[in-house]
Amino acid sequence: MRHTVRLGGAADFAGWRDAARDLLLGGIPPQEVDWRAGDAGASLLEENTAPPPPVMPPPRVPPAFLELAEAVICHSDPARFGLLYRLIARLQAERHLLSDAMDADVVAARRLEKAVRRDAHKMTAFVRFREAPQAEGARRRFIAWFEPEHHIVAHTAPFFARRFGDMDWMILTPRGSASLTDGTLSVSEEPARKPDLADPTDELWLTYYANIFNPARLKVKAMLSEMPKKYWANLPEAALIPDLIAQTPARVAAMAEQEMRRPPLFHERLQARATAEPTSTAEGLAGLREEARSCTRCPLHCHATQTVFGEGPDRAELMIVGEQPGDHEDLQGRPFVGPAGQVFDEAMRHAGIDRGTAYVTNAVKHFKYELRGKRRLHQSPNSAEVEQCRWWLGQEMALVRPRLVVAMGRTAVLALTGRAQKLADLRGRVQALPAGPAMLATVHPSYLLRLPDARAREQETIRFREDLAAARNWLSAPTSSPAR
Amino acid sequence: MPRSLRERLAILSDAAKYDASCASSGTERRDSSKSGGLGSTEGSGICHAYAPDGRCISLLKVLLTNFCIYDCAYCINRSSSNVERARFTPEEVVWLTLEFYRRNYIEGLFLSSGIIRSSDHTMEEMVRVVRELRTTHGFRGYIHLKSIPEASPALIEEAGLYADRLSINVEMPTDAGLASLAPEKRPQGIRRAMAALRTKIEEASEPTMRTRKRQRFAPAGQSTQMIVGADEANDATILATSGRLYGSYGLRRVYYSGFSPIPDASSRLPPQKPPLMREHRLYQADWLFRFYGFGIEEITAARPDGMLDLDLDPKLAWALAHREDFPVDVNRAAREMLLRVPGFGTKAVAAILATRRHRRIRLEDLGRLRVSLAKVRPFIVTADWTPLTLIDRDDLGALLRPPPEQLTLL
Ligand code: SF4
Ligand code: SF4
Numbered sequence: 066m067r068h069t070v071r072l073g074g075a076a077d078f079a080g081w082r083d084a085a086r087d088l089l090l091g092g093i094p095p096q097e098v099d100w101r102a103g104d105a106g107a108s109l110l111e112e113n114t115a116p117p118p119p120v121m122p123p124p125r126v127p128p129a130f131l132e133l134a135e136a137v138i139c140h141s142d143p144a145r146f147g148l149l150y151r152l153i154a155r156l157q158a159e160r161h162l163l164s165d166a167m168d169a170d171v172v173a174a175r176r177l178e179k180a181v182r183r184d185a186h187k188m189t190a191f192v193r194f195r196e197a198p199q200a201e202g203a204r205r206r207f208i209a210w211f212e213p214e215h216h217i218v219a220h221t222a223p224f225f226a227r228r229f230g231d232m233d234w235m236i237l238t239p240r241g242s243a244s245l246t247d248g249t250l251s252v253s254e255e256p257a258r259k260p261d262l263a264d265p266t267d268e269l270w271l272t273y274y275a276n277i278f279n280p281a282r283l284k285v286k287a288m289l290s291e292m293p294k295k296y297w298a299n300l301p302e303a304a305l306i307p308d309l310i311a312q313t314p315a316r317v318a319a320m321a322e323q324e325m326r327r328p329p330l331f332h333e334r335l336q337a338r339a340t341a342e343p344t345s346t347a348e349g350l351a352g353l354r355e356e357a358r359s360c361t362r363c364p365l366h367c368h369a370t371q372t373v374f375g376e377g378p379d380r381a382e383l384m385i386v387g388e389q390p391g392d393h394e395d396l397q398g399r400p401f402v403g404p405a406g407q408v409f410d411e412a413m414r415h416a417g418i419d420r421g422t423a424y425v426t427n428a429v430k431h432f433k434y435e436l437r438g439k440r441r442l443h444q445s446p447n448s449a450e451v452e453q454c455r456w457w458l459g460q461e462m463a464l465v466r467p468r469l470v471v472a473m474g475r476t477a478v479l480a481l482t483g484r485a486q487k488l489a490d491l492r493g494r495v496q497a498l499p500a501g502p503a504m505l506a507t508v509h510p511s512y513l514l515r516l517p518d519a520r521a522r523e524q525e526t527i528r529f530r531e532d533l534a535a536a537r538n539w540l541s542a543p544t545s546s547p548a549r
Numbered sequence: 550m551p552r553s554l555r556e557r558l559a560i561l562s563d564a565a566k567y568d569a570s571c572a573s574s575g576t577e578r579r580d581s582s583k584s585g586g587l588g589s590t591e592g593s594g595i596c597h598a599y600a601p602d603g604r605c606i607s608l609l610k611v612l613l614t615n616f617c618i619y620d621c622a623y624c625i626n627r628s629s630s631n632v633e634r635a636r637f638t639p640e641e642v643v644w645l646t647l648e649f650y651r652r653n654y655i656e657g658l659f660l661s662s663g664i665i666r667s668s669d670h671t672m673e674e675m676v677r678v679v680r681e682l683r684t685t686h687g688f689r690g691y692i693h694l695k696s697i698p699e700a701s702p703a704l705i706e707e708a709g710l711y712a713d714r715l716s717i718n719v720e721m722p723t724d725a726g727l728a729s730l731a732p733e734k735r736p737q738g739i740r741r742a743m744a745a746l747r748t749k750i751e752e753a754s755e756p757t758m759r760t761r762k763r764q765r766f767a768p769a770g771q772s773t774q775m776i777v778g779a780d781e782a783n784d785a786t787i788l789a790t791s792g793r794l795y796g797s798y799g800l801r802r803v804y805y806s807g808f809s810p811i812p813d814a815s816s817r818l819p820p821q822k823p824p825l826m827r828e829h830r831l832y833q834a835d836w837l838f839r840f841y842g843f844g845i846e847e848i849t850a851a852r853p854d855g856m857l858d859l860d861l862d863p864k865l866a867w868a869l870a871h872r873e874d875f876p877v878d879v880n881r882a883a884r885e886m887l888l889r890v891p892g893f894g895t896k897a898v899a900a901i902l903a904t905r906r907h908r909r910i911r912l913e914d915l916g917r918l919r920v921s922l923a924k925v926r927p928f929i930v931t932a933d934w935t936p937l938t939l940i941d942r943d944d945l946g947a948l949l950r951p952p953p954e955q956l957t958l959l
């Protein structure tokens with residue numbers, strides 16, 4: 066015998082769920098069930114609405130099904146209840162049915178779900194509240210009229226409660242209504258009638274709508290696909306659309322034909338003032354730093370964030386030269402602040418040198434990198450770039466006048482000596498540079514970070530610290546002079 | 550005679566419409582049901598209306614004032630323009646935002662401003678608006694603040710405390726382009742400001758050791774905009790700049806704004822229609838870079854002039870230039886390769902991967918996913934379909950090229 070289920074309302078999920086459980090327990094196949102919402106389709110024939118005797122184990126469903134069903138039940142398609150029952154019946158044997166995104170029943174349910182979610186989304190977008198008179202001292206009151214395609218009012222009402230918590234509101238629709246009064250949300254399936262609503266603030270909204278539209282970019286189809294005409298009746302701004310479109314050709318033509326006019330007076334005053342403004346007059350290291358900000362000697366400035374200039378006292382006995390700024394240095398504008406900077410700081414501490422007493426800089430002052438996906442990978446500067454940037458290094462040396470320069474890595478050696486040399490040949494020895502100060506070469510701290518083997522890294526780190534300690538010792542020895 | 554609020558709203562929204570960004574998504578979740586106040590944000594933003602230009606209206610997008618001491622050639626508000634000028638008081642913007650929000654016209658506010666007097670003065674006025682909204686009125690809706698690159702760090706800090714998103718527009722794809730069209734703007738200053746924002750945003754997203762509480766700073770991140778078609782830069786240059794911006798500053802979005810003619814335009818700019826199709830292709834390419842694993846150079850390598858094909862979407866253009874990589878077996882290929890099939894979106898690829906764990910996929914299965922079979926057929930193999938020599942046809946491009954589209958009036 067066929068079974069008939071009468072649900073409490075069009076989107077009665079709890080009722081559907083209870084009925085479906087009874088039917089599954091009774092082992093009733095989907096094709097033997099008629100589903101009715103409310104008193105729709107009441108027939109004079111006798112109906113079998115009694116739950117069948119349980120013969121099957123308790124049914125089970127994945128949580129994803131409940132989420133799907135809660136949405137699908139809101140659809141206005143009369144076949145939705147049967148479709149859901151078919152799915153839940155199949156799910157008892159086919160546990161993974163829902164992950165088969167191409168199964169016909171799953172596809173049908175997903176389609177209904179999508180339509181419901183879209184309608185609900187459009188409701189959150191297109192409801193327009195109009196202010197209504199309020200009682201003395203009470204919360205402000207707003208009323209909206211909306212016409213959804215599906216039974217979504219109860220489903221969507223919590224959104225409005227979360228959003229408009231500090232006012233009283235009511236949304237009336239032909240498929241029921243929702244309201245928030247003093248913080249209490251209530252919903253009803255009772256069809257409402259369209260009220261008479263008006264709100265002077267709509268005028269401001271229309272003004273905004275008309276002016277935010279750019280006539281030079283008319284794209285009517287794009288608008289229609291997101292704001293279909295079926296919603297227009299309840300959108301105050303939609304009344305403007307035909308005129309806005311009709312005026313477009315004339316507005317665009319007028320813009321094209323408009324003649325150049327003389328700039329307003331204040332523009333001329335501003336321009337005069339700008340040309341009279343003095344440019345920076347800083348001198349010494351500060352002036353040099355200022356100048357380097359806008360360096361364009363080589364192409365590296367185009368892609369990096371900023372010039373990362375040296376940092377430290379105006380005069381220093383010890384100068385440290387690295388290769389070039391890395392990712393962190395580029396973002397912060399300061400040398401040795403990233404991971405390599407931490408290794409460096411640590412080594413300086415071990416060597417007993419206060420970083421604040423040394424002048425710390427790089428051979429090349431802009432970050433060079435290669436983009437891999439969204440990551441910036443360090444790239445070594447080429448010799449032309451080092452050659453261009455040496456000019457700045459020379460200026461820094463001339464002003465800071467260090468006695469000893471520690472060159473960290475091959476690039477620093479190249480910049481300081483003008484020659485590409487093997488680091489291993491120079492490492493750890495103090496030697497004279499042609500232009501005055503002594504130089505001590507060591508590895509770059511990022512080299513230590515790149516060593517894959519922990520033991521090797523440990524040993525190399527010790528050597529690096531020893532090199533820095535040697536620099537300190539050389540500086541504190543009374544008669545230090547470089548080996549020629 | 551002083552202008553009414555409505556007249557000024559007309560001027561200051563007209564002045565704001567050239568900024569393409571209107572997104573209101575990707576911020577933290579919050580609501581007013583328990584905590585009081587007004588408003589909520591829940592992941593994806595809502596477009597409350599669409600203008601006849603097809604653009605989403607999600608935020609009240611206005612300028613605090615359209616007076617400006619700068620003279621950027623492409624901008625309707627530049628000091629040499631004869632456009633009508635107006636300004637709002639901060640209280641007026643607060644009032645408009647709240648009243649618009651209560652009527653469900655908008656998701657929140659996108660506030661920007663011409664530069665008046667100084668960068669700090671301008672930024673201070675804007676921060677006043679958002680501070681009022683958040684603290685005095687308990688406003689929990691979305692706020693996007695256009696920040697001024699040279700503003701002082703303290704003001705930026707406060708802006709990030711109240712705003713969901715901050716943005717700084719790079720405006721032009723190259724430094725040279727900016728120097729010639731916006732002589733007062735400093736490209737390095739803009740990049741430095743974006744770098745500082747990235748650093749702050751990342752710091753705030755990691756709970757600090759000391760307070761164990763997150764310092765709130767622009768939870769919806771930062772974005773920027775580039776104007777397309779006002780200078781000579783080609784698409785390869787534009788996209789390379791985007792790639793660097795994404796990589797360097799962790800931007801959520803780069804917006805491309807086809808240069809649109811403005812009233813009282815500078816004679817140095819093209820008086821042509823905005824390049825809408827070009828803009829569309831750039832967004833598609835940007836999408837391929839961000840979600841489909843394409844490198845920028847891969848997308849722009851196809852043509853010697855560095856421009857994207859206006860007739861073909863960039864993914865199809867890439868596939869036609871790399872036929873040796875096709876057909877792709879839908880039942881076997883790795884995700885990366887499925888993503889490269891013209892006509893498969895990320896959702897279709899996810900559905901394919903989920904389904905093929907259970908059974909072999911046939912052509913009709915794909916049809917149910919609302920995938921265009923005509924588009925994908927030449928590029929795939931399924932349990933019941935092999936394209937034979939379709940992929941080798943010389944006229945494949947012509948076969949797949951869409952027929953010219955006509956705009957219909959309403
Ligand atoms: S790397 Fe050096 S030379 Fe090249 S632009 Fe930067 S500061 Fe100038
Ligand atoms: S600073 Fe901004 S508002 Fe002023 S002219 Fe330039 S782009 Fe326009």
